[in-house]
Structures are given as structure tokens and as C-alpha cells.
Amino acid sequence: MHYSPSKLLTALLETKPRPTRDAPRNMRGLYGLVDHRGDLRYIGSTSSADQNLYERIHSRHRTGSEGMSHYFSQMYNTGRMWRDRKDPATKTDGNIAKKLRNAFIADHCSAVWLPLPDSIDISLLESEVLAIAPKNAIAWNRRGMPVYDEPIELVNVTLQRLGWREHEFSALKRQRERFLVQFPTATDILTQQISVKTKDIINSFPQGPFRFFALDVETANNNRGSICQIGVACVRPDHSIETWMTYVDPQTDMWVWSSLHGISAETVQGAPTFAEVLPILNTVLRDHVVYQHSGFDRSAILAACTQNSYSAPMWQWRDSVGVARSAWPDLKGNGGYGLANLKPFLGLEFNHHDAAEDARAAAEVVLQAEYALSIRSLRCPSRYESPTPTQRNETLFSPLKKTAQQYVSTPQASRHIGKTLITQGNINNTHIYLKDFFDKFPDNAIGGSNRSSVAPKQITVDWGDTDTVLTDLDGTKKLFRKRGWVREFFERNNVKVGDMVSVEEIAPYHYRVAVCSD
Known part of the structure; x- marks a missing residue:
């Protein structure tokens, strides 16, 4: 062979x-x-x-x-x-x-x-x-x-699992001190090289702790390494956001994108170079999660590092576009996941092509997507009673509200549309009856009894997995037409005859299915 x-x-x-x-x-x-x-x-x-x-x-x-x-x-x-x-x-x-x-x-x-x-x-x-x-x-x-x-x-996570005591921690502290004496990191060396004057012109970075960061850059021209502005959104554990921004002197005479972002050679006069900004970023972002909205920002940072003969920074890059795709699959082919389209969809307020504003917008996208994805795992209230409006609002985030340079995520409500009793027939045939509240679904998502008569519009079903289901509804049998996921839903939740399943509308054409807790 x-x-x-x-x-x-x-x-x-x-x-x-x-x-x-x-x-x-x-x-x-x-x-x-x-x-x-x-x-x-x-x-x-x-x-x-x-x-x-x-x-x-x-x-x-x-x-x-x-x-x-x-x-x-x-x-x-x-x-x-x-x-x-x-x-x-x-x-x-x-x-x-x-x-x-x-x-x-x-x-x-x-x-x-x-x-x-x-x-x-x-x-x-x-x-x-x-x-x-x-x-x-x-x-x-x-x-x-x-x-x-x-x-x-990550080392701290391992230490917590190991359950070590003071003796081991003291040994590890001594080893770290010995390591730093013999092998000062590239960041340490670069930081020592920053002049007092440069430190004075670079804005102070916010103090943590932070859950994650979002970063955006603007460039002077088509060379991705020609970074002229960097913005970082710092997301705290309470979901508040504080932004940091610096202009960067790309040391170029080619300014192609000034009409787009308003930054010119005059704007960056006296600003630090990328080589002087990188140590500041590395000190804060090293080994942390850093979101970008699409792949441009990471490629620009890498290009600038290459031009300055530096190694790629050890940041845990993630893409907020991918998170948005998971949270709102219906946007595919319906405007897409660019910030310009997400702005009206999510009610974001920002000035596009300003690095700090775009970084904050990317962080807000992640926060709202986290909410949209997390509600899939929420279980409905008692099978005998629906949640009150107050109960619903206490568990969910509301739209992002803006306060002077801080942005706090607060909850959006969902609509409980009905519950259904699971029968032996449901378990044997892997389907869920919707007949008791079928009129709550949109008419244009209801099709005929076979696949040749599907509805013009599909709905999204969240059922507790990272992959959602896109389907229409069988108007004759009053079921979700696609049923391949139902068997796994029953098995994951140990569903038995007599259990109740709740269906909740969490957005237009977007529903969550969950087993009701007692």
C-alpha cells in the first residue's frame, strides 16, 4: 500500500x-x-x-x-x-x-x-x-x-488539581526566581528598553483582573504591518468593559486609508512605534484570551512583529465572528457577521473604524453571544407552573447599556410558549408533540407533511448541544420536521415517559427546547 x-x-x-x-x-x-x-x-x-x-x-x-x-x-x-x-x-x-x-x-x-x-x-x-x-x-x-x-x-489550574501545600509552592517560587535571573523574557528586555519619554506618551493600561480581551487595529496602507492605531477592550468578571487605545507611528509615507479611519501622518506625530507598544501589550495580554473580529487583526500584529524581527506574541487568539455564527446561525446569508450588520441586529453603539470602538464592539458581540449560547443549557421551571416575568428577567441578561467608558451586559427576556408531555410513542419514534401550542409558531415556518412541501422559512432549535438545528415544522403531524437530534436529546436528559418538555422562543424564529425540572 x-x-x-x-x-x-x-x-x-x-x-x-x-x-x-x-x-x-x-x-x-x-x-x-x-x-x-x-x-x-x-x-x-x-x-x-x-x-x-x-x-x-x-x-x-x-x-x-x-x-x-x-x-x-x-x-x-x-x-x-x-x-x-x-x-x-x-x-x-x-x-x-x-x-x-x-x-x-x-x-x-x-x-x-x-x-x-x-x-x-x-x-x-x-x-x-x-x-x-x-x-x-x-x-x-x-x-x-x-x-x-x-x-x-493554566499552571494555576494544574496546581489546584494537584492540591499541593506550602512546601511545594515555596520550591516553585524559588525555581521561578532562578529562571527569571538566568532567562529574562523578551518582554522583560523590551520593556527595559522603553525610554521614560515613551512611557509618558503611551496611555496607562487598565488594571485587572479581566476575563478576556478584544483587540482591533487600523493600518495606514495595504501593508498589514503598517499599524497606526491599536484598541483593546478589557472585559472584567462582572462583564463591564474598559477600553485602551494608542496611536502608533507606522514609520511610512504611504497613507492609503486615512479617508476611512481619519488617521494621518499628522495624527501619529510623536506617537510610539509598534516596537515600543508591543511590550506593554505583551505584559497584559500574554497567555490570555484575545478576541479579534475576523482574522485581520491577528495577521496585522504578526506582520508588524515580523517587520520588527520579533517572535509572535503568546496570546490565545479567538475569533468573535465564529462565536457569533454559533449564537445566531440565521444571520448566515442574511447580512452576515460583520460589525456593520451586527450593529443594528444587537443594538450596538460604536464608531466603525476606530480601533478602540471596534474592539469594544467585538467584546460586546462575545458577551451577547455568550448569553445566547448559555440559555440553551438553562432548564425550564417546574412542569406544573410557568415562570413569572420577574423570574425570567432575574436569570437573563438584558441589552448592553452604556455608561462612561464602561459597558455592562444586562438581560433580555424570552417567551415561554408551551410544554408537552412525553409519551412512549415519542420515545419510540424520536419526536416531540407540539400540537398543544402549535399556533404559537410563525405560519411561514409551517410546511406540509413531506419534504417536498417544506415551509419557506426555517426555525433554529437550541437543544443543549453546541450545534443548533435548522428545520421547519410538519403542519400535519405538528412536529419538528428534522428529528435526528431528538434521540440524543432524550438520552442526554434521561427523558422518561411522563416527563415534560418546554419550548421557549428566545428570538424571532429561534427556539429553545429543554426538559422541565421538578
Whole structure:
């Protein structure tokens, strides 16, 4: 059988990562190591005939000695997880740090693998795959990437699971101090290089804690690295938002987009350069979730880093467009998910093409999407009584309300339209009767009895899964036409004969189905 390197690479890139402990113990093949942010970073193989995938991935790469070809161990030899294995004076503290590192990797990193028969030349296939692999997927190979800064919040999660005491925490603190003395981070060095004058002209960053951030940039021209404005929206645990903005001198004479955002060479005169702003951003955003609205902002930051010969910042990038798609699938083909369309749909107030305003808008999109997605998991009240308006309003967010530079999410109401009793026939045939309140659904979403007479409009059904269902209604049987999800809904909720299921309208043509609690 012929194994195509391109197909093997595609499989490595598209296979869902799994915990390292799940690697097969009786197979050899190709594998990839996935970092704490979910990015494939290393491709290797079990080239030795006496080594299986589990031994190579979970044992060697995770628990092997740093400084050798054990890449998980090498890349996370940092901060509180750092040790110098050749220093006998710090052996006791170093062993505790190493134990934390092993646990961290098991908790937050993962791997992919492709078992291959022993009869083929696995080493040759590995070299052929590496030759065509994208650079980001093999960034760790041959130590082509610096060791990570400590992912502080994730390390804290692992420490909480381990339940360690003061003795271990003191050892880890000493290890971190030793690490910082020997290996000051790039951010530390850059920060020291910022002049007093530059510090004075860069706005002070808001003080945390923050749940997540949203970032937006404006550029001077078609070169994505020509950043002339950066805005960051900082979202606190109480959902309030505080924005930060700075102009940036892109050091260019080409100003193509001034008519769009109003920023010109005169605007940025005396502003800091990107090289002077990056340390400020890194100090706050490092290892935190940073939303962008589409992929432009991340690509602009990366382009500016490349132009200044800096490594890509260790931020956990996410896309608010993807969150919006999950929350409001009906917008697909109906205006889309750009900020200009979401502005009237969500009632947002902002000035488009101002980095701070757009960053805040992206954060508001995420907050409203979190609400829209979270209500799927809410269960309806007692099967014998409907919620009062007060009860409903106490559990849901209302539209975003604006107060001087802070934006607090507050609740929107939904409409309970009916409950239905589950029968043995429902369970046997995987459907839910809607006849008692069928008149509450919109007429243009009700079709005939077969698929050739579907309704002109579909409704969205949230049933507790991340994937919603788009369907119309069978007007003859008075059911949801698509029923493939119903069996899993019954199984997940342990639905039995006599249980009540609630249907609630959460937006026009958008409904939530839930099992009523007693």
C-alpha cells in the first residue's frame, strides 16, 4: 500500500488532538505534538522499531529531560516549571518543578498520531512529510521556536488539581526566581528598553483582573504591518468593559486609508512605534484570551512583529465572528457577521473604524453571544407552573447599556410558549408533540407533511448541544420536521415517559427546547 506524504500531512493537521496518555501502546507511526493553545507544533515518528507511540509521546516527550529531543519537556521548561537538571544545588526544588511540568503537559497539551505498519519505512515518510509541512506546524522541530513564557493561569489550574501545600509552592517560587535571573523574557528586555519619554506618551493600561480581551487595529496602507492605531477592550468578571487605545507611528509615507479611519501622518506625530507598544501589550495580554473580529487583526500584529524581527506574541487568539455564527446561525446569508450588520441586529453603539470602538464592539458581540449560547443549557421551571416575568428577567441578561467608558451586559427576556408531555410513542419514534401550542409558531415556518412541501422559512432549535438545528415544522403531524437530534436529546436528559418538555422562543424564529425540572 502506498502512503502519500501529502495525505499523511493533511491527516495530521486535521485529526482532532487527544490527551497524550491516549496514545497507542502497541503501534508505531507518525505523530504531532499540540501545545497548550491547541496549535500543532512538532511532527515526528517512532523511527525506532522497539518504540511505540505511547512511549514516544507520553513518556519521552512529556517526562523526558529538557535540553534533549523531548519537546514537550523542553518547550515548557519555564517559570515555575523550570529546572536545571545539571545543578545539584537545586535538585530538590527542580524535581518538584519537573513534576509540575509533567502534570501541566498532561492537563493542557495533546497530540495526534497516525499508526503505520512496521513493514514500511517510517523514517523516510517522516522526512517527506516534514519537507512539505507548514512552518507553524513544525515550529518546535530542531528547536526552531523559543521556550514559552509560563502560561500562568493554566499552571494555576494544574496546581489546584494537584492540591499541593506550602512546601511545594515555596520550591516553585524559588525555581521561578532562578529562571527569571538566568532567562529574562523578551518582554522583560523590551520593556527595559522603553525610554521614560515613551512611557509618558503611551496611555496607562487598565488594571485587572479581566476575563478576556478584544483587540482591533487600523493600518495606514495595504501593508498589514503598517499599524497606526491599536484598541483593546478589557472585559472584567462582572462583564463591564474598559477600553485602551494608542496611536502608533507606522514609520511610512504611504497613507492609503486615512479617508476611512481619519488617521494621518499628522495624527501619529510623536506617537510610539509598534516596537515600543508591543511590550506593554505583551505584559497584559500574554497567555490570555484575545478576541479579534475576523482574522485581520491577528495577521496585522504578526506582520508588524515580523517587520520588527520579533517572535509572535503568546496570546490565545479567538475569533468573535465564529462565536457569533454559533449564537445566531440565521444571520448566515442574511447580512452576515460583520460589525456593520451586527450593529443594528444587537443594538450596538460604536464608531466603525476606530480601533478602540471596534474592539469594544467585538467584546460586546462575545458577551451577547455568550448569553445566547448559555440559555440553551438553562432548564425550564417546574412542569406544573410557568415562570413569572420577574423570574425570567432575574436569570437573563438584558441589552448592553452604556455608561462612561464602561459597558455592562444586562438581560433580555424570552417567551415561554408551551410544554408537552412525553409519551412512549415519542420515545419510540424520536419526536416531540407540539400540537398543544402549535399556533404559537410563525405560519411561514409551517410546511406540509413531506419534504417536498417544506415551509419557506426555517426555525433554529437550541437543544443543549453546541450545534443548533435548522428545520421547519410538519403542519400535519405538528412536529419538528428534522428529528435526528431528538434521540440524543432524550438520552442526554434521561427523558422518561411522563416527563415534560418546554419550548421557549428566545428570538424571532429561534427556539429553545429543554426538559422541565421538578
